[in-house]
Amino acid sequence: LIEVLLHFKQWLHPCLLGHGNSWVVIRYVVFNFFLPTVFFTSFFHVGCFAELIFLFYFHPPNQWILYGIFLAKAMYSRYQEEAILKDTWCLHIFIICMLRLLMYQAWTSYSNMLFLTRNRLIVKKGVDFKQIDKEWNWDNFIILQAIVAAIVLYISPTFEYLPIWSGKGIIAAILLHVAISEPLFYITHKCFHGNYLFTHYHSLHHSSAVPQAYTAGHATFLEHLLLTVVVGVPIICSFVIGHGSLVLVYGYVLMFDFLRCLGHSNVEIIPHRVFDVIPFLKYIIYTPTYHSLHHSEMGTNYCLFMPLFDALGNTLNKKSWKMHKKNSLDSGINNGRVPDFVFLAHVVDMSSAMHAPFVNRSVASLPYYTRVYLLPFLPISFASMLVMWAKSKTFLISFYNLRNRLHQTWAVPRFGFQYFLPFAAKGINNQIEEAILRANKLGVKVISLAALNKNEALNGGGTLFVNKHPDLKVRVVHGNTLTAAVILNEIPENVTEVFLTGATSKLGRAIALYLCRKRVRVLVS
Numbered sequence: 001l002i003e004v005l006l007h008f009k010q011w012l013h014p015c016l017l018g019h020g021n022s023w024v025v026i027r028y029v030v031f032n033f034f035l036p037t038v039f040f041t042s043f044f045h046v047g048c049f050a051e052l053i054f055l056f057y058f059h060p061p062n063q064w065i066l067y068g069i070f071l072a073k074a075m076y077s078r079y080q081e082e083a084i085l086k087d088t089w090c091l092h093i094f095i096i097c098m099l100r101l102l103m104y105q106a107w108t109s110y111s112n113m114l115f116l117t118r119n120r121l122i123v124k125k126g127v128d129f130k131q132i133d134k135e136w137n138w139d140n141f142i143i144l145q146a147i148v149a150a151i152v153l154y155i156s157p158t159f160e161y162l163p164i165w166s167g168k169g170i171i172a173a174i175l176l177h178v179a180i181s182e183p184l185f186y187i188t189h190k191c192f193h194g195n196y197l198f199t200h201y202h203s204l205h206h207s208s209a210v211p212q213a214y215t216a217g218h219a220t221f222l223e224h225l226l227l228t229v230v231v232g233v234p235i236i237c238s239f240v241i242g243h244g245s246l247v248l249v250y251g252y253v254l255m256f257d258f259l260r261c262l263g264h265s266n267v268e269i270i271p272h273r274v275f276d277v278i279p280f281l282k283y284i285i286y287t288p289t290y291h292s293l294h295h296s297e298m299g300t301n302y303c304l305f306m307p308l309f310d311a312l313g314n315t316l317n318k319k320s321w322k323m324h325k326k327n328s329l330d331s332g333i334n335n336g337r338v339p340d341f342v343f344l345a346h347v348v349d350m351s352s353a354m355h356a357p358f359v360n361r362s363v364a365s366l367p368y369y370t371r372v373y374l375l376p377f378l379p380i381s382f383a384s385m386l387v388m389w390a391k392s393k394t395f396l397i398s399f400y401n402l403r404n405r406l407h408q409t410w411a412v413p414r415f416g417f418q419y420f421l422p423f424a425a426k427g428i429n430n431q432i433e434e435a436i437l438r439a440n441k442l443g444v445k446v447i448s449l450a451a452l453n454k455n456e457a458l459n460g461g462g463t464l465f466v467n468k469h470p471d472l473k474v475r476v477v478h479g480n481t482l483t484a485a486v487i488l489n490e491i492p493e494n495v496t497e498v499f500l501t502g503a504t505s506k507l508g509r510a511i512a513l514y515l516c517r518k519r520v521r522v523l524v525s
Helices: 002-016 022-040 044-058 060-079 085-112 129-134 140-155 167-192 195-206 213-217 221-240 246-264 273-277 279-283 288-296 308-312 320-330 372-390 416-420 422-442 456-468 479-490 506-517
Strands: 341-346 395-402 405-412 446-449 475-478 497-500 521-524
Touching: 060 085, 060 140, 085 140, 085 213, 085 246, 140 213, 140 221, 167 195, 167 221, 167 246, 167 308, 195 221, 213 246, 221 246, 246 288, 273 279, 273 320, 288 320, 341 422, 405 422, 416 422, 422 446, 422 456, 456 475, 475 479, 479 506, 497 506, 506 521
Parallel strands: 341 405, 341 446, 446 475, 497 521
Antiparallel strands: 395 405
């Protein structure tokens, strides 16, 4: 042990400074002291679970293997008819992990459903690739907490008895959360905003420009450990006093995640009228606006979920309630900036539909190819296609700013194969026409018809709509017309003769005819 501590010392300093790999330290200690000790004391299970931590952090792609190990352990025990309560806990840990992943994914998907949330966004920016890459392994803390929970279960005899429900345990957990978890998080969070700890640790969490549910898990290992303590105290203490239950574990963990996702969602969904009717409630539960202020003005709003502790610590941002009311009121009106340019696309096929940003932003950020693990979800994609065919209208997919101009991508709710169905042509043209008229009403300058939306056989490359509505202010274009415009714009005005190659193509022919109308002599090859 002394030898291990001496070696540990040389690793400890750089890790505290934030420059070292804290996992290297823990791996060294576990392999040189903890694992051999637990092996010879017949607690080999603990060593196995501890090793899972290192398997994941040194080989991130194996994270799904780690989740599967908990399921495999429980299933193996049942198959061998040796099931004991602690092995049953492995099954519960697996289920809780899956529910937690689903929770964060659902909140992230909702935040990116701009057709529902565009008027409710607090930070009106898009999530860039840099942030997506940084938050790629956002679920590290879920795996860490699962492994820590397994270790505690195998070490402690407290969890031998597992009732389904205990009302006293629920009350105890709530009281413990308010009395211990909330102040503990508030104090440690405030400390992490000190110059030293913020620079070397907490700045990683605040490096994400647009808060989303995944951002809640984007932190350093030290912060993950402290969060594990914050989550674990009410649960463990409830079992210690003899009032723990299965409902308590599931309920507390999932509610904890729900509130963390709520605060980082960047979408204001809590109506201000709730606080008008019940004023003290604003000190009991925070809002997305409240926590967003913490990310934009970092010297305030440190609380976990209860602004009461910010009020007691004199760190409550005075603009919190006013901004929340403003964001809540604005969510009911279409007060967003009018886009300068709209790209009108459509869904390609069942597989590509699952690569939309609001389905899975991580997958959407990568080059497209058919991913095997998404194939089981094809029936859901097919069902979505039927619903969109029957009910949906053109909707907003994404937006970005280029040279201070707002560009948006709208999608016609039709799949590629539908454009080749004769009986579907009229419905598709109606969708495109409605999108053009909507853009014209909003004051959009240019709308570009993408892919099959500009099909000559469908609508003559958009001429059908231009001829039908001659008073349109919005410019209806597509890739070919934009390319022609760029080429024509490059030709000086005083030119009288042009030599053109490729004039027999559709694009070349259009350019040649336009130049002839301008009395420019065109020579073709």
